[in-house]
Amino acid sequence: MSAPLILSKSAPLIAAMSARLIPSPRVLKALRRSLLQAIPTVLIIVILNFFLLRLAPGNAADVLAGEAGAATAETMAALRARFGLDLPLMEQLFAYLGNLAQFSLGQSPRYNMPVAELIGQRLPNTLILMLLALGGALAVGIAAGAVMAAFAGRWTDRALSVLALLFYSIPGFWIGLMLIVLFSVKLGWLPSGGAETIGAVHSGWDAALDRARHLVLPTVSLALFYVAIYARLTRGAMLEVKAQDYIRTARAKGLSPAAVTIRHTLRNALLPVTTMAGVHLGGLMGGAVVVETVYSWPGLGRLAYEAVMGRDFNVLLGILLLSSLIVVAVNALIDLLQATLDPRIEVR
Amino acid sequence: MALLNVEDLTIAFPRATPVRGLSFSVNPRETVALVGESGSGKSLTALALLGLLPSGARIASGRVAFAGRDLTALKDRDLRAVRGRDIAMIFQEPMTSLNPVLTLGDQITEVVRLHQGLSRAAAKRRAVELLDLVRIPEPQRRVDEHPHQLSGGMRQRVMIAIAVACSPKLLIADEPTTALDVTIQAQVLDLLDGLRRDLDMALLLITHDLGVVAEWADRVVVMYAGRKVEEAPFAPLFAAPLHPYTRGLLNASPRLEEGHHHSLGPLLEIPGSIASAAAETGCAFAPRCPLVRAACRTRVPEPMAAADDHSVACPVTFTRESEHGLAVG
Numbered sequence: 075m076s077a078p079l080i081l082s083k084s085a086p087l088i089a090a091m092s093a094r095l096i097p098s099p100r101v102l103k104a105l106r107r108s109l110l111q112a113i114p115t116v117l118i119i120v121i122l123n124f125f126l127l128r129l130a131p132g133n134a135a136d137v138l139a140g141e142a143g144a145a146t147a148e149t150m151a152a153l154r155a156r157f158g159l160d161l162p163l164m165e166q167l168f169a170y171l172g173n174l175a176q177f178s179l180g181q182s183p184r185y186n187m188p189v190a191e192l193i194g195q196r197l198p199n200t201l202i203l204m205l206l207a208l209g210g211a212l213a214v215g216i217a218a219g220a221v222m223a224a225f226a227g228r229w230t231d232r233a234l235s236v237l238a239l240l241f242y243s244i245p246g247f248w249i250g251l252m253l254i255v256l257f258s259v260k261l262g263w264l265p266s267g268g269a270e271t272i273g274a275v276h277s278g279w280d281a282a283l284d285r286a287r288h289l290v291l292p293t294v295s296l297a298l299f300y301v302a303i304y305a306r307l308t309r310g311a312m313l314e315v316k317a318q319d320y321i322r323t324a325r326a327k328g329l330s331p332a333a334v335t336i337r338h339t340l341r342n343a344l345l346p347v348t349t350m351a352g353v354h355l356g357g358l359m360g361g362a363v364v365v366e367t368v369y370s371w372p373g374l375g376r377l378a379y380e381a382v383m384g385r386d387f388n389v390l391l392g393i394l395l396l397s398s399l400i401v402v403a404v405n406a407l408i409d410l411l412q413a414t415l416d417p418r419i420e421v422r
Numbered sequence: 423m424a425l426l427n428v429e430d431l432t433i434a435f436p437r438a439t440p441v442r443g444l445s446f447s448v449n450p451r452e453t454v455a456l457v458g459e460s461g462s463g464k465s466l467t468a469l470a471l472l473g474l475l476p477s478g479a480r481i482a483s484g485r486v487a488f489a490g491r492d493l494t495a496l497k498d499r500d501l502r503a504v505r506g507r508d509i510a511m512i513f514q515e516p517m518t519s520l521n522p523v524l525t526l527g528d529q530i531t532e533v534v535r536l537h538q539g540l541s542r543a544a545a546k547r548r549a550v551e552l553l554d555l556v557r558i559p560e561p562q563r564r565v566d567e568h569p570h571q572l573s574g575g576m577r578q579r580v581m582i583a584i585a586v587a588c589s590p591k592l593l594i595a596d597e598p599t600t601a602l603d604v605t606i607q608a609q610v611l612d613l614l615d616g617l618r619r620d621l622d623m624a625l626l627l628i629t630h631d632l633g634v635v636a637e638w639a640d641r642v643v644v645m646y647a648g649r650k651v652e653e654a655p656f657a658p659l660f661a662a663p664l665h666p667y668t669r670g671l672l673n674a675s676p677r678l679e680e681g682h683h684h685s686l687g688p689l690l691e692i693p694g695s696i697a698s699a700a701a702e703t704g705c706a707f708a709p710r711c712p713l714v715r716a717a718c719r720t721r722v723p724e725p726m727a728a729a730d731d732h733s734v735a736c737p738v739t740f741t742r743e744s745e746h747g748l749a750v751g
Contacts, residue, residue, distance in 0.1 A: 320519055320521040323521070327533045327584065328503060328537065329532070337524075337532070338524075417522070417523060417570070418522055418570050
């Protein structure tokens, strides 16, 4: 009850602060609101996923029995009872939600270890892959788009356009395989898979370098598609912004073409690009499944794939829950970023 | 000596020539109005002076001498040093002429830091002074606001603040009040005129509004279809316009002093539109001219001096006035 009172009393102070600091109280308020909105969203996602996964034929016990070659009816019953698969569907759901309420993602029947631990092992690998790919795609794509816009209609623009179209249309797994053929098989420059050299005992700088070498090809395979999107998006946005009156004003001030482009054109052109980048971070996880499989990269994507094949629903639900949390968090961040880039957007 | 001397300026697009052989000059501290209807080439002329023509357009011939230097011959870098410092410009659309994502302070400090090398803090103080100079209330607070928080009139004031930030010798105002409310128009023009006096600027006022011309301009250049048709000090032009187009313009605007009001009788209009000038070989105004003669359709009339400071590009009215002893000089 007293919070609004305090806020209104300190309003002039807050206004003075927000002029200096970008993460102002309105930003914190927006963050809190996004967090509260995320709870029902995530709950609905969990419940939907739970039922959707049950539509797939078979369960973890069937797969385990199948892999063993043979199993008696008693063994099957025992397995089901152990994994809780013999309970009615609604009871299984409530048991799962009950676990969640205690911040537990449950136990994986297949790996026989807590799901949280399993995910915790794989998450850093996938996060680093996704963030590197997205960051790299943004950097290269925006730079390429800016160059294309600067030389619109000339040969630089056309060559880059063809390249972008190529990256856009070639499937990621094929690019991945071709990169392996070129850089690992033919040239022998980079490793063809895995996250680190097996058996090698590196430490410090060497270990980091070894990891980095393993990251290059997966990151490039994952990023190329998005490079193409951001390049084309940036090009279009920059050309549109360039025709605006305020760009003419900037030129009339006597600013150099570089200053006009960076200070005035690019900043306005980045708005649509950041929106798309936020949307893409969710899709990037899907793309990561393919790339992680091609490069045997020990990440979440491959874990998800293995979980599907093994009908390991607890692991799968855990991954889906985590990815929905990531998407929600990223959307909130993008909203904030947009509000910082464009003062006309109100942080509600 | 004239501050700005435009000689025989021709601006060409690949398939059109919107400005042809235009010559006029602006003296120091003088307000010159460039008058014409939409499509007469007046805005293009303004952009050409600063080398800001849209892509596709180019200066096909002519000279733009500013303080003795030909701007059309300058290198990009040298021309950029003139823009914003010696010649500044404000535009018609205050709503879109300011960058929406930068604060007013950012947009003002940019120009003073560039041309006067002020430090960040000094530039910020100067920005507040400039906002105060263009009579924006609470400049200390406004300096950190963004354009969308301001009305159109306020934004045009900010544009003016940016333009006069480096005390230019010439300010080009391209239809500065067209997009504004009538009540705001006079305030903005008052402000421009006051700043012109205080800062010793010359003002090139581009407008289609003869009301604006009457109150603020020392001298008037009337353009039609890319050519100058008449040039005179404001008083003789209004008292005794020579060119049929100028007469048409004056007849087409309501004038209170003659008791002429739209409720008493219809306003006269000039028949036809400027588009009819496109295919003409002779005088561009011939298709709309009440005094047209056969010769008008074959030869483009040259400007002729009706008085020392009064020139007109119409042989018909020129001779008529001369026969009557050029009553008003």
